[in-house]
Every structure is written in structure tokens, then in C-alpha cells.
Amino acid sequence: MTITRQDELDGLRMIGQIVANTMQLMSRAMEPGMTTRELDEIGRKNLDREGARSAPESTYEFPGATCISVNEEIAHGIPGDRVIAPGDLVNIDVSASKNGYFADTGATFRVGQVRPSLDRLCRDGRRAMQIGIAQVAADRPLAGIGKAIGRFASERGYTLIRNLASHGVGRSLHEYPEEIATWPSRREKRRITKGLVMTVEPFLSTGGLWADLGADGWTLYSDPRAPVVQYEHTVVATERGPIVVTLPG
Template sequence: MTITNAEELEGLKAIGRIVADTLQGMARAMEPGMTTRELDAIGRRMLEAEGAQSAPEVTYGFPGATCISVGEEIAHGIPGDRVLKAGDLVNIDVSAEKGGFFADTGASFALGEVRPEVARLARDGRRAMELGVAQVRSGRPLAEIGNAVGRFAAKRGYSLIRNLASHGVGRSLHEYPEEIATWPNRDRRRIHRGLVLTVEPFLSLGGRMAVQDSDGWTLRAAPKALAVQYEHTVVATERGPLVVTLPGGAGASRA
């Protein structure tokens, strides 16, 4: 989507705030002994209370309102009977639609205390996303997102999952530019003013590709390793990125 007027921006900001608040609400509610299905139900209630609907559910028939991936699962985890326990690394991905506008956000959370290397991975995963977001500006190459993330990952000794990319969003869950690499690349396309896209690198302790489970949805890293994902929906402006997936009704703000 390309934002062309204030009304469109307000519509995008509204759904951005909804998914951000839902993500944070789920994270606050998460506790050991809860199943991922119970956690997903909290997210569903929050979306429905705002008049929004789950984007993966209505777009792709995903069996849940949100994607919840635990431990060795890195994305698209199906909510179910898995019981959360202290020390788990949990990724929550929330995307939704309201009024014809879509927004997408996600984050990885440590449930209680985790090993020092996992805590470091989580901190650095968020920083990698922030560095990618900072590259979003009208006129800049799309490749700068992945190149910035790649420099950071290499410096800190991480690998990147190279078949899970960022994407355009706004009027549908996935749209032009359909694939935006979050690893070093030579993409010649340029970012134009008003372009709406996600920035969502997957930082890993050794994984390089995502492979799908037999359930047709859940993704794991290959080679087997933990990975984290952080994601914002961003609008490109001439002055830099406008992040619309901020909680608390803050609206769009520069990263």
C-alpha cells in the first residue's frame, strides 16, 4: 500500500494500535501453566473488542487468531494444547484487519528467566529490527534494510533466517513489495514515499532456513536452533520511518 492522504494514514494507525495493544496484552497475560490456545483466546477477545478480525485467519484460513511459536518453533505456530512453562521463549505474531486496513506486528518474549545467551539473543533481535526500521526512508534502496541487519548480525555472531522476509502490507496482509530481504542482498528496488511495509528480521543462534512441520503451518529453523523475531509495520516518509504498530494509542512515531 502507498499512503496518499491523511484519512488512509489514520486508518492504518488505528489498526496498527490495535495489533500493538493486543500483542502487549497477550504478553502481559502469559504465564506458566497456560496453553497456547488459552493465550490465543485472549488475543482474539482483544481484537474482537476493537471490531478487528485476525488477518491470517480470514486471509489464509489459519487455525487461530494469532501465531504463537514456542522454543524451537520460530514462526506460524498453531495455538493448541502446548503448555507454557518457565524459561520458554515465546514468539507472538499479531496481524489484523479493520475498515479495509491491515497491520502486522510481532515479538519474542522470555517467560521468566532464560539462559544468558537466550536473553542476549532477544535483546539483539529487537535491536536488529530497530536498525532495519531506521533504513526506511523515501528514495533509499530496499536492500539497505537487510544490509543493516546483516552487518549487525555478523558483528554479534548470529545467523539470519534467509527464507522468511519482510513484506508490503496495508490493504492486504501481504502485498507489494512481496519479499523484502532482512539479510544482506542486492535488491535494486527503491522505497517510495508512503510505502507501507513490515520490518521483521529473524535472528538465530545458528539457523539459516525455515522448514515447515507436517501440520502445514509451523516453521522451525534448520539447522535446529533458537531464533527470535521482532516486527513493526512502517510507513516510509521523506524524513524517515513512521512506525504505526506502537501500543497505547501513541499512533505513528519515528523509530
Template sequence: MTVSNDADYIGLQRIGRIVADTLAAMGKALEPGITTAELDGLGRSMLDKLDARSAPELAYGFPGATCISVNEEIAHGIPGPRRIERGDLVNIDVSAECGGFYADTGASFAVPPFSKSIARLCRDGRRAMAAGVEQARANGPIAAIGKAVGRFAHRNGYSLVRNLESHGVGRSLHEEPGGIATWPNPKDRRMIHDGLVFTVEPFLSLGAECAESGDDAWTLYSYPSAPTVQYEHTVIATRNGPTIVTLPSGA
């Protein structure tokens, strides 16, 4: 999607705030003993209250309102009876539609107690995403996003999952431009135009290099198996730099 008027901007800001507030509430509720189904139920309730619809459910028939991935699962985890335990690393991905506009956000949460290396991984996952977001500028190269994330990961001793990509969003959950690498990809010659809407969502890891399928049609696992985090924002690229639409109320 390309933002072309104030109505587009207002619509994206609205749905961006909805998914961000939902993610924040789910993160706050995360504690040992809660099931991923119960956590998903909280997310669904918030989306319903704010007149929003789950995007993965709407677009793909995903069996849940949100994606919740625990430990070895790194993306598209199906909410269910699994109970959160002390020390778990949990990724929550919230995407939704409201008024014809879509936004997508996500974050990883470490449930205490956790090691210093996991605390550092979560901190640096946010920093890796920020490095990519900073490159979301009109008239800049799309490849600058992955280059910046890759530079950060290499400098700090991390690996990057290289088969899960960022994507265009706005009028649907996944749209052009597709295949936005969050790792160095010098073959990508595409440019970012003013008003382009897309996600920035690197997967930073302590050793994993790709995601592989499991026993169901959705859940993806780290390979080689290693702690992995993902942080995601939806952004609008402008001549003055990135506008992040997935910020919670009051941020």
C-alpha cells in the same frame, strides 16, 4: 500500499495500535501453565472488542486468531493445548484488519528463568529490527534494510533466517513489495517510494539459517535447530524517515 491522504494514515494508525495493544496484552499474560490456545483466546477477545478481524484467519483460513510459536517453532505456530513452561522462548505474531486497513506486528518473549544468552538474543533481536526500520526511508534502496540487519548480525555473532521475508502490507496482509530480505541481498535494485507501507521483521538466531516445514501445513521450525527470535513492526516510509504504526497506546 502507498499512503496518499490523511484517511489512509489514520486508518493505518488505528489498526497498528490495535495489533500492538493486543500483542502487549498477550505478552503480559504469558506465564507457565497457560496454553497457547488460552493465550490466543485473549488475543481474539481483544481484536473482537476493538472491531478488528484476525488477518491470517481472514486471508488464509489459519486455525487461530494469532500465531504462537514455542522454542523450536519459529513462525506460524498453531494455538492449541501446548502449555507454556518455565524457560520457553515464545514468539507471538498479531496481524489484523479494521476498516479495510491491515497491520502486522510480532515479538519474542523469554519465560523466566532463562540464560544470559537468551536475554541477549531477545535484546539484540529488537536492535536488529531497529537497524532495519531505520532504513525505511523514501528514495532509499530496499536492500539497505537487509544490509543494515546483516551488518548488525555479523558484528554480534548471530545468524539470520534467510527464507522468511518482510513484505508490503496495508490493504491486505501480504502485498507488494514482496520478498523484502532482512539479510544482505545486493541483487535487489528496488527503491522505496514516499508513503510505502511494509513490515520489517528479521529472524535473528544462535545458529539457524532457514525455516523448514513440519507435520502440519503451517508451523515452521528453525534449521539447524537453534534459539531464534523475531521482532516486527509495520512502517510507513517517508522523506523524513520511518513512521512506525505498530506502537501500543501511550508509547
């Protein structure tokens, strides 16, 4: 989507705040002993209360209102009977629509205390997203996002999952530009246009390079197996830089 009017930005901000608030509500409610299905139900109720529709359900018939991925699951985890335990890393990804506008956000949360290396990975994962967002502005190269994130990851000894990309969003969950590399890519020659709506969502890892599809047809796992974190915002490119619309309020 390309924003051309204030009412479009207002509509995007509305759904952006809803998905951000839903994710924060879920993260605050999360505790050891809870199943991922119970956590998903908290998100579903909040989306319903706000008059929003789960985007993965409505677009892809995903079996859950939100995607919840625990430890070795790195994305698109199906809410179910898995019990959340102390020391887990839990990724919550919330995307939804309202009044024809879509927004997408996600983050990895620690359950209690985690190993120092995982704590560092989480902090650096959020920083990697912020570095990518800082590259978003009208008439800048799309490749600048992955180049900046890649430099940060390499300097700190991390890898990036290279088949899970950022994407355009706004009038649908995934739209042009459908594949935005969050790793260095010499093939990316496109430029960011004024008003373009996109996600920035690097998957930072301590060794993983690819996402492999699991037996359930949805859940993705790291190859080679290694811890992975993901942080994601929906942003709008302007001449002055990015506007982040997925902020809680």
C-alpha cells in the same frame, strides 16, 4: 500500500494500535501453565472487542486468531494444547484488519528467567529490527534494510533466517513488495517509494539459516535447529524517515 492521504494514515494507525495493544495484552497475561490456545483466546477477544478481524484467519484460514510459536517453533505456530513453561521463548505474532486496513506486529517474549545467551539474543533481536527500521525512508534502497541488519548480525556472531522476509502490507496482509530481504541481498535493486507501507521483521538466530515447514502444514522450524527470535513493526516510509504505526497506546 502507498499512503497518499491523511485519512489513510489514520486508518493504518488505528489498526496498528489495535494489534500492538493485543500483543501487549497477551504478553502480560502469559504465564507458566497456560496453553497457547488459552493465550490465543485472549488475543481473539481483544480483536473482537475492537472490531478487528484476525488477518491470518480471514486471509489464509489459519487455525487461530494469532500465531504463537514456542522455542523450536520459529513462526506460524498453531495455538493449541502446548503448555507454556518457565524458561520458554514465546513468539506472539498479531496481524489484523479493520475498515479495510491491515497491520502486522510481532515479538519474542521470555517466560521468567532464560539462559543468558537467550536473553542476549532477545535484546539483540529487537535491536536488529530497530536498525532495519532506521533504513526506511523515501528514495532509499530496499537492500539497505538487509545490509544494515546483516552487518549487525555478523558483528555479533548471529545468523539470519533467509527465507522469511519482510513484506508490503496495508490493504492486505501481504502485498507489494512481497519479499523484502532482512539479510544482505545483491539481487535487490528496488527503491523505497514515498508512503510505502511495509513490515520490518528480521529473524535473528544463533545458527539457523532457513525455515522448514512442519508436518502440520503451518509451523516453521529452524534449519539447522537453533534458537530464533523475531521482532516486527509495520512502518510507513516518508521523506523524513519511518513512521512506526504498530505502537501500543
